[in-house]
Amino acid sequence: MMHAFTDWLDDRTGYRKILDEALYEPIPGGARWRYVWGSTLVFVFFIQMVTGFCLWTAYSPSTQTAWESVFYIQHMMFLGNVIRGIHHYAAQLMVVLMAIHLIQVIIDGAYRAPREINFWLGLVLMQIVLSLALTGYLLPWDQKGYYATQVATKIAGATPVVGVDIQQLIQGGPNYGHHTLTRFFALHAGLLPALLVAFLAVHIFVFRRHGITVRDPNRAPKGVFWPDQILKDAVACLGILAVLMLLAIFRGAELSPPADPAEAYSAARPEWYFLFLFRFLKFEAVEHFGLAFGAIYVPAFIMCLIAGMPIIGISRAGHRFNVAFTWLLATGIALLTGLAFWEDKNDSNHQAALAEAARDAHRIEELASLPTRIPVTGAVTLLREDPFTQGPRIFAKHCASCHFYNGHDGRGRIVTEQIVDETGHSIEVPAKPVAPDLGNLGTRQWMRAVLVDFQNHFAPLKNAQWFGKEDGVDPEESEMNDWSGDRDALLSDANQENLAALIEYLVSLSGRNDIVLDPARVEKGKTVALDGAWAGDIAGTSCTDCHSTLAEPFEIGTEEDYPDIAEYLSTDWLRAFLANPGSPQFYGDKNHMPHYADKLSESELNLLVNWLTGNFAPTQVNDYPTALAKPAATTADTPQAH
Amino acid sequence: MNPHHAHDSDNDDVPRRGFLARATAVVAGAITCLVPLGASLGFLLNPVLRRTTGNSDDADGSSGFFSLGIRPEALPEDGTPQSFKVLANKTDQWNFYPNQEIGSVWLRRLPDNQIIAFSTTCPHLGCHVDYRKAQSDFFCPCHFSSFNLQGARQNSIPPRNMDTLEVTINEDGIVCVAYKEFRGACKEKIPS
Numbered sequence: 001m002m003h004a005f006t007d008w009l010d011d012r013t014g015y016r017k018i019l020d021e022a023l024y025e026p027i028p029g030g031a032r033w034r035y036v037w038g039s040t041l042v043f044v045f046f047i048q049m050v051t052g053f054c055l056w057t058a059y060s061p062s063t064q065t066a067w068e069s070v071f072y073i074q075h076m077m078f079l080g081n082v083i084r085g086i087h088h089y090a091a092q093l094m095v096v097l098m099a100i101h102l103i104q105v106i107i108d109g110a111y112r113a114p115r116e117i118n119f120w121l122g123l124v125l126m127q128i129v130l131s132l133a134l135t136g137y138l139l140p141w142d143q144k145g146y147y148a149t150q151v152a153t154k155i156a157g158a159t160p161v162v163g164v165d166i167q168q169l170i171q172g173g174p175n176y177g178h179h180t181l182t183r184f185f186a187l188h189a190g191l192l193p194a195l196l197v198a199f200l201a202v203h204i205f206v207f208r209r210h211g212i213t214v215r216d217p218n219r220a221p222k223g224v225f226w227p228d229q230i231l232k233d234a235v236a237c238l239g240i241l242a243v244l245m246l247l248a249i250f251r252g253a254e255l256s257p258p259a260d261p262a263e264a265y266s267a268a269r270p271e272w273y274f275l276f277l278f279r280f281l282k283f284e285a286v287e288h289f290g291l292a293f294g295a296i297y298v299p300a301f302i303m304c305l306i307a308g309m310p311i312i313g314i315s316r317a318g319h320r321f322n323v324a325f326t327w328l329l330a331t332g333i334a335l336l337t338g339l340a341f342w343e344d345k346n347d348s349n350h351q352a353a354l355a356e357a358a359r360d361a362h363r364i365e366e367l368a369s370l371p372t373r374i375p376v377t378g379a380v381t382l383l384r385e386d387p388f389t390q391g392p393r394i395f396a397k398h399c400a401s402c403h404f405y406n407g408h409d410g411r412g413r414i415v416t417e418q419i420v421d422e423t424g425h426s427i428e429v430p431a432k433p434v435a436p437d438l439g440n441l442g443t444r445q446w447m448r449a450v451l452v453d454f455q456n457h458f459a460p461l462k463n464a465q466w467f468g469k470e471d472g473v474d475p476e477e478s479e480m481n482d483w484s485g486d487r488d489a490l491l492s493d494a495n496q497e498n499l500a501a502l503i504e505y506l507v508s509l510s511g512r513n514d515i516v517l518d519p520a521r522v523e524k525g526k527t528v529a530l531d532g533a534w535a536g537d538i539a540g541t542s543c544t545d546c547h548s549t550l551a552e553p554f555e556i557g558t559e560e561d562y563p564d565i566a567e568y569l570s571t572d573w574l575r576a577f578l579a580n581p582g583s584p585q586f587y588g589d590k591n592h593m594p595h596y597a598d599k600l601s602e603s604e605l606n607l608l609v610n611w612l613t614g615n616f617a618p619t620q621v622n623d624y625p626t627a628l629a630k631p632a633a634t635t636a637d638t639p640q641a642h
Numbered sequence: 643m644n645p646h647h648a649h650d651s652d653n654d655d656v657p658r659r660g661f662l663a664r665a666t667a668v669v670a671g672a673i674t675c676l677v678p679l680g681a682s683l684g685f686l687l688n689p690v691l692r693r694t695t696g697n698s699d700d701a702d703g704s705s706g707f708f709s710l711g712i713r714p715e716a717l718p719e720d721g722t723p724q725s726f727k728v729l730a731n732k733t734d735q736w737n738f739y740p741n742q743e744i745g746s747v748w749l750r751r752l753p754d755n756q757i758i759a760f761s762t763t764c765p766h767l768g769c770h771v772d773y774r775k776a777q778s779d780f781f782c783p784c785h786f787s788s789f790n791l792q793g794a795r796q797n798s799i800p801p802r803n804m805d806t807l808e809v810t811i812n813e814d815g816i817v818c819v820a821y822k823e824f825r826g827a828c829k830e831k832i833p834s
Contacts, residue, residue, distance in 0.1 A: 158827040168689040177734035262743035264770030266783040288798045291827040416776040
């Protein structure tokens with residue numbers, strides 16, 4: 001019955017002949033492991049078609065939806081991270097397999113007559129695969145892809161004569177936008193795969209016409225494609241699948257923060273297989289001849305040389321040249337790639353930029369996963385309006401020339417300065433802060449330092465240029481230090497609980513919601529602060545003796561002889577303070593701090609204040625690593641660790 | 643042998659009919675192919691055939707200058723560069739975005755109180771140029787272009803000096819900059 005059916009089918013289609021030709025191709029010298037590379041490439045391409053189709057069903061190319069849809073695939077959809085992970089790593093593996101395939105073809109001289117055309121077809125396929133890699137890198141519309149691809153399109157723009165038009169055609173307009181995505185996507189999912197299928201079909205057809213390039217046909221008895229070679233191919237593909245699954249499940253594809261043209265991305269690097277070209281362009285000697293030389297002429301010359309190999313290789317010496325050139329090129333690429341990695345690893349600024357990108361990526365994942373989800377304006381607004389993300393940036397730009405944050409500039413970078421050493425050379429050394437470190441602003445640690453260690457807490461002021469030249473701002477001569485300096489009484493056993501209670505009360509004034517308070521202590525602290533309920537020499541000295549508004553609601557414009565600390569370090573207090581620290585309400589004539597009312601926009605000021613006071617959506621994201629030596633006794637109220 | 647051909651061979655005007663048929667087939671075929679191909683090509687060339695401008699209008703509607711919202715006195719006296727965002731309305735195909743950051747500039751106040759402005763976009767490949775306090779220079783983290791505080795290039799990686807921008811102070815005493823984007827990777831400063 002079955003036989004009758006297949007006979008009928010064969011009569012109508014002639015499938016047996018095609019199948020016979022496909023499966024029973026003789027392999028002189030037998031099946032070998034070294035012949036698997038072409039098949040693995042076809043296999044990986046098949047994986048890309050399948051996973052690519054899946055991603056296509058969930059992807060939406062526009063500047064407000066591309067990152068968002070990829071986020072949804074990655075974090076919300078069933079097996080989304082696996083599918084995207086496979087597609088991500090298979091793309092990279094395809095480039096590696098292609099390089100192996102090419103090198104092997106050249107070493108074996110498989111490019112020589114009658115296989116020249118097929119070699120050239122292979123080179124066309126290589127360009128298509130590289131174009132797929134390049135176009136795919138942009139589609140998630142994340143910072144990494146956005147900035148790396150911009151470099152590529154700017155290089156296209158450096159093409160002599162028609163560069164600018166080409167660049168505009170690729171990106172769909174003068175700037176990156178919706179049409180950059182729609183065009184890249186049309187290329188990535190439409191034209192390029194179609195071309196790849198077409199050229200691959202011709203490539204395999206011509207390959208079958210001339211057969212496999214065998215060095216020694218007498219090495220072993222003749223084999224047959226099915227099942228001898230297919231078994232080896234299948235084992236190799238299985239190995240590749242295992243590697244892909246492991247990478248996809250345990251490493252996963254990265255999704256950096258959503259693309260933001262307004263937010264510089266210092267960690268931008270091309271995908272690793274283009275890194276050699278990136279490093280090559282960094283040589284001054286190369287750049288000296290202009291960008292088009294290094295980025296267009298040199299690669300084009302190398303491609304032409306490779307394309308010319310079948311002709312160069314006609315002679316024995318020519319073939320030797322081809323092989324030597326291939327190894328030289330491969331070594332050069334490996335060295336440049338290694339160099340780029342090594343340099344980046346040892347570049348503390350690049351590492352800080354990477355760490356920040358990871359922080360942002362983790363944070364946006366948190367924000368986008370909140371019940372409010374992503375607004376229609378896109379995920380980028382979530383990050384732009386997030387104090388936890390923007391606060392450190394504003395701090396680094398406006399505050400870090402005087403204050404540090406846990407020893408760094410707010411964004412994890414050590415602030416340095418240039419000094420001239422004894423030998424007359426200028427060297428770079430860590431800069432000294434000229435104002436208190438704000439890493440623990442508003443915490444118990446901060447309050448304690450102000451109360452019991454005022455002089456040291458404000459000691460960095462002594463590094464300021466103005467110190468000693470003008471009067472009134474020596475922390476040692478401050479009246480607060482007179483009180484705080486009475487340490488015997490303040491730190492006595494009898495006052496231990498009073499001090500802890502006062503600290504609790506002062507922290508409570510800020511109203512911040514990221515530090516859990518002890519209500520009983522707060523109440524007790526209030527009596528200490530207002531009535532001076534201390535033991536020993538400081539009994540009866542209340543905070544309100546000087547800071548008379550302490551227990552009152554904060555109001556802008558209140559004037560006292562001493563700084564107003566009503567609702568001390570609350571968002572309202574800090575906003576008013578930063579806007580004008582020299583107001584009579586705060587430091588008055590003694591002030592040396594710039595006024596930020598005219599330096600920051602209202603929204604920037606709010607972002608900074610909300611970050612410093614812990615007023616933002618709770619987070620599990622690790623903060624920038626502290627650059628401070630660990631203090632002997634740490635308090636457990638580090639903000640942001642809800 | 644082709645049956646049609648056999649039939650035609652009996653006829654006297656074979657070559658003539660054959661030529662007409664071929665010519666018509668070629669012309670018809672060409673039209674059927676070229677019309678959709680040509681239309682498609684035109685569609686795809688939209689970015690160069692229907693050029694849009696740089697997509698931005700200055701937020702306050704005056705000509706080419708963007709307010710940076712800062713007074714000259716507020717800039718550091720020692721000439722330390724400070725970066726400022728440039729806000730403008732932006733369009734992206736079907737979307738209009740009011741008051742968006744379209745770029746940023748470095749501002750410096752010179753000893754004679756003159757204000758100079760540089761685009762933060764690296765003239766090499768368009769990354770963001772940083773100010774390095776310790777080295778007292780401008781530096782691009784992508785390909786290591788460096789410039790002194792006057793914007794002059796310090797190595798041959800960038801093709802030209804940093805792009806300076808025209809500065810004015812408006813009637814309210816606020817610094818305004820004629821922000822433009824320039825082509826990267828070329829020696830001349832050409833607006834893009």
